[in-house]
Amino acid sequence: MRAPVISGVLTNAALFLGGLLGLYLGADWLVKGAARMARRLGTRPVVIGLTIVAFGSSAPELLVGVVASARAQTDVVLGNVIGSNILNIALILGVAAIVKPMKVGLRLLGREAPLMVFVSVVVAVMMLDGVLGRFDAITLSAGFVGFLWFVLRSAEEEPGHVVAEYAQFERSERGSTTGPRWKDVVLIVAGLTLLIAGAHLLVTSAVFFARLLGVSEVVIGLTVVAIGTSLPELATCVVAAYRSEPDIALGNAIGSNIFNLLSILAISALIRPIPVDGGLLRFEIPAMLLFAVLLVPLAWRGRILGRVSGSVLVGGYVLFTTMLLIRVTG
Numbered sequence: 001m002r003a004p005v006i007s008g009v010l011t012n013a014a015l016f017l018g019g020l021l022g023l024y025l026g027a028d029w030l031v032k033g034a035a036r037m038a039r040r041l042g043t044r045p046v047v048i049g050l051t052i053v054a055f056g057s058s059a060p061e062l063l064v065g066v067v068a069s070a071r072a073q074t075d076v077v078l079g080n081v082i083g084s085n086i087l088n089i090a091l092i093l094g095v096a097a098i099v100k101p102m103k104v105g106l107r108l109l110g111r112e113a114p115l116m117v118f119v120s121v122v123v124a125v126m127m128l129d130g131v132l133g134r135f136d137a138i139t140l141s142a143g144f145v146g147f148l149w150f151v152l153r154s155a156e157e158e159p160g161h162v163v164a165e166y167a168q169f170e171r172s173e174r175g176s177t178t179g180p181r182w183k184d185v186v187l188i189v190a191g192l193t194l195l196i197a198g199a200h201l202l203v204t205s206a207v208f209f210a211r212l213l214g215v216s217e218v219v220i221g222l223t224v225v226a227i228g229t230s231l232p233e234l235a236t237c238v239v240a241a242y243r244s245e246p247d248i249a250l251g252n253a254i255g256s257n258i259f260n261l262l263s264i265l266a267i268s269a270l271i272r273p274i275p276v277d278g279g280l281l282r283f284e285i286p287a288m289l290l291f292a293v294l295l296v297p298l299a300w301r302g303r304i305l306g307r308v309s310g311s312v313l314v315g316g317y318v319l320f321t322t323m324l325l326i327r328v329t330g
Helices: 005-042 045-056 059-070 074-099 106-129 132-154 160-174 183-211 217-229 231-242 248-269 278-282 282-301 309-327
Strands: none
Touching: 005 045, 005 074, 005 217, 005 231, 005 309, 045 248, 059 074, 059 183, 059 217, 059 231, 059 248, 059 278, 074 183, 074 217, 074 231, 074 248, 074 282, 074 309, 106 132, 106 248, 106 278, 106 282, 132 217, 132 248, 132 309, 217 231, 248 282, 278 282, 282 309
């Protein structure tokens, strides 16, 4: 390997790691600042958890999508969203269930999980014509507004144990609201700045490695970019499962998947229509649908997502990744 190539690899590896760090810290600071400010304004912890925390953990995917679309690298957007949705269910919930089995509420089985499956199917149908255009983006945006209304309305109807979980999570994760308000503003601004910078670094380095390895930008988005941008969901879900807060772990993963499809794809496609390769329609998108559907029967068994189910999900992710690599290299 020639010196310029080695130099490029080392430089872009540093950019990639710096991008990951920026996305992780940026999402964490943004959520902390916004959540603390919302608490000062008297917003209930369950509302904060279902909106700011759930959507804030998807901020890395959102910023990567916006940056990649603006730079006409829409394959990264598509790969990142599909890869993140597969990873949220198969790897993140699987690992969380192995760490500690999670009791699954009937409301989640009857509402949020079917909604995730429905939205996934709608997006897949939209992609059948080979492009996710601006009309599709407007339709998804309208769906996101409806979903946000649904979340806020359902927050008022959550059972007492769920409300208590979110209150405990907020106290342990976000800390006290004492101190000057300008610190919250600084956290929000710094978080957004880090997210934007991290997204630029991650997209730049991801495209470099895709070209160096001779693979498509979709594949890079499906793998390393999806894993990197899903770090906030992984941290939230595993910590919540360990603390016996299953509603937060499951709600965060499922809510993130819905947010990715209704918001990130919509915003990215509004900036620039997203071409959909036929190979995605034959493998990756069906895999995303399969994992979304598979979660329901696994969680329904005794209404516990246990270690066996978690192992099935993680094993499924390993199989998916192996088949993806074989498909790419073969």
